[in-house]
Amino acid sequence: MLVQTLPQTDRSCVVQISAPAKINLFLEILGKRPDGFHELATVMTTVSLFDGLRFCPNDSGEIKLKVQFPDVGRSVGAIPEYGIPIDKRNLIVASLIRLRETFGQPAMGMEIVLDKRIPAAAGLGGASSDAAAAIVAGDLAWGLKMTSEQRHLIASAIGSDVPFFLYGGTALCTGRGEQVMSVSATAGMAMVIAKPVCGLSTPTVFEQCVVPGVPADVDVFLDVVARGRPEAIAQQLHNRLQPVAESMEEEVKRLAKAFEQTECLGHQMSGSGTSYFGVFADSEAAGMAADQLGKRNPDWDVFRVKSLGRNAVTAA
Ligand code: C5P
Numbered sequence: 309m310l311v312q313t314l315p316q317t318d319r320s321c322v323v324q325i326s327a328p329a330k331i332n333l334f335l336e337i338l339g340k341r342p343d344g345f346h347e348l349a350t351v352m353t354t355v356s357l358f359d360g361l362r363f364c365p366n367d368s369g370e371i372k373l374k375v376q377f378p379d380v381g382r383s384v385g386a387i388p389e390y391g392i393p394i395d396k397r398n399l400i401v402a403s404l405i406r407l408r409e410t411f412g413q414p415a416m417g418m419e420i421v422l423d424k425r426i427p428a429a430a431g432l433g434g435a436s437s438d439a440a441a442a443i444v445a446g447d448l449a450w451g452l453k454m455t456s457e458q459r460h461l462i463a464s465a466i467g468s469d470v471p472f473f474l475y476g477g478t479a480l481c482t483g484r485g486e487q488v489m490s491v492s493a494t495a496g497m498a499m500v501i502a503k504p505v506c507g508l509s510t511p512t513v514f515e516q517c518v519v520p521g522v523p524a525d526v527d528v529f530l531d532v533v534a535r536g537r538p539e540a541i542a543q544q545l546h547n548r549l550q551p552v553a554e555s556m557e558e559e560v561k562r563l564a565k566a567f568e569q570t571e572c573l574g575h576q577m578s579g580s581g582t583s584y585f586g587v588f589a590d591s592e593a594a595g596m597a598a599d600q601l602g603k604r605n606p607d608w609d610v611f612r613v614k615s616l617g618r619n620a621v622t623a624a
Contacts, residue, residue, distance in 0.1 A: 309354075309441055309476055309619050311448070316365070319451035323363040327441040328354040328476065328616055329432040330469070331501065331578040331585050334529045335547045337519050345468070345484045346514055349526040351491070351533065352433075352469075353478040355499060355613040359438055360423035361400070363445035368417035371404050375422045392424055399439035403466050407446040410462065416450050427609060429507025431579025433473065439466045440473030460488075477618035480530060494536040495617040498594040502566070502601050503583040503609045504559040513580035517552045524548075542574025542587035553581040560584065566605060570597035 310326040334351040341347055360378075373394045396402050400420055408416050420442070426434030443462055447454045456474075463470040468485035478493035524546045532544045554560045560577055563584035567575035571593050572586030588594040591614065598612040 309437065309444065309473060310358075311441075311444055311619070313448055320365045320449055321451075322365070323445040323449045325361045325363070325441040325445055326358040327361055327426075327434075327437040327473070329357040329426045329434060329437065329501075329613075330354050330472065331432065331499070331583075332547060333478075333533070333541065333545055334524070334526060335549060335579065336523045336526060337517055337548045338523055339519055341484075346517070346519075348468075348482060348485050349523070350481050350485060351478065351526065351529060352472055352481055353493065353497075354437075354473070354476040354616040355501070356616060357426055357432070357501065357611050357613050359426050359434060359441075361438065361441050361445065362421045363442070363449050364419045365449040366417040366419065367415050369415045370417045371401050371408075371420070372418070373398060373401055373420045373422060375424055377425075378423045379425055392422075392428060399435045399466055399470070400442040403439045403442040403462065403470075404446050406462055406465065407443065407450070407452065411452045411454065411458075412450055418446070418449065427503040427507075427583060429509065430503050430583040431508075431510075431577065431581045432501070432503075432583050433469050433579065436467050436469035437473045439463070439470045443470075444474070475618055476616060478533065478615065480526065490618065491530060491533060493533050493615070495615050497538050497541070497615040498588040498591045499585050499613050499615065500567075500570075500572070500588065500594050500598045500601065501578070501583055501585045501611045501613055502563055502605070503611075504563065504605075505607055506557055506559050506582055508553055508557055508581045510580040513549050513552055513556065516556065517549055520548065538587050538589060539573045542572070545574045545576045545587070547576045547578075549580050550577045553577055557582055563608075566601055567597075570600055572597060 464486035575586040
């Protein structure tokens with residue numbers, strides 16, 4: 309995420325954040341846990357598709373969220389059952405309530421404006437990224453001076469993918485996904501993401517998946533990532549949830565076929581779907597493929613993106 313602070317008083321500041329989407333380059337299921345979650349080994353990377361968030365602190369004791377859709381995409385907020393809630397079901401509000409309960413005073417309030425661009429129910433981590441942004445913003449805007457361990461603890465209580473977004477870049481995530489180990493990777497890998505109108509529910513996809521007898525080896529994948537050649541990374545992409553998602557939603561198969569017809573070096577579904585991505589040799593090849601995919605599939609949202617480095621904080 310890109311964080312910008314604008315000082316307001318001695319203790320508080322307005323915080324603006326660009327919260328990125330993620331894709332899963334590698335996702336393996338290692339087991340089913342007694343708590344109902346699945347033990348994972350996943351390699352995620354943040355990409356240049358951003359929600360915009362502005363946090364203004366006040367003393368009203370109220371946390372008020374307004375959601376705007378600046379680029380009227382088809383899949384963003386277009387599906388009623390995946391509409392963006394503005395109450396505590398929204399992870400931004402849930403995160404700020406939890407921060408205030410843990411560290412703050414009940415009078416602490418916040419007005420948040422969310423410019424929603426990352427499609428929901430897409431496997432792109434939009435809600436988790438927004439939640440991580442809220443934790444960072446609440447800490448800075450309310451002057452809580454949290455340690456990175458405290459931020460991490462709150463993030464993992466909010467959702468499995470939330471801690472990853474506190475760091476960004478490329479990381480190996482294990483456990484439920486909440487144990488994050490940053491890995492060095494070359495930023496700027498050219499990719500195209502396509503999101504069909506239909507979405508898939510993460511719990512339903514996980515419920516249907518079967519733990520493999522022989523899991524794919526994440527260490528082999530990490531070696532390939534460390535060498536930084538997009539064509540090699542693209543050939544080793546892996547997502548254990550994809551066959552399940554394909555059996556639940558025909559559109560995922562259609563996405564695979566459509567990417568096959570582009571110049572991509574490799575392609576797969578992200579997370580629990582339904583969004584799908586391809587890796588390209590350079591941004592020109594990605595641009596051509598994005599045009600082709602968009603023209604042939606006018607009902608999809610198509611985004612040309614690059615992989616990002618780790619998070620950055622700047623003062624305005
Ligand atoms: O942690 P989060 O709320 O994002 O997870 C959403 C759902 O996805 C969980 O309720 C669970 O059904 C499923 N899940 C899982 N194993 C994981 C992560 C998520 O089964 N490691």
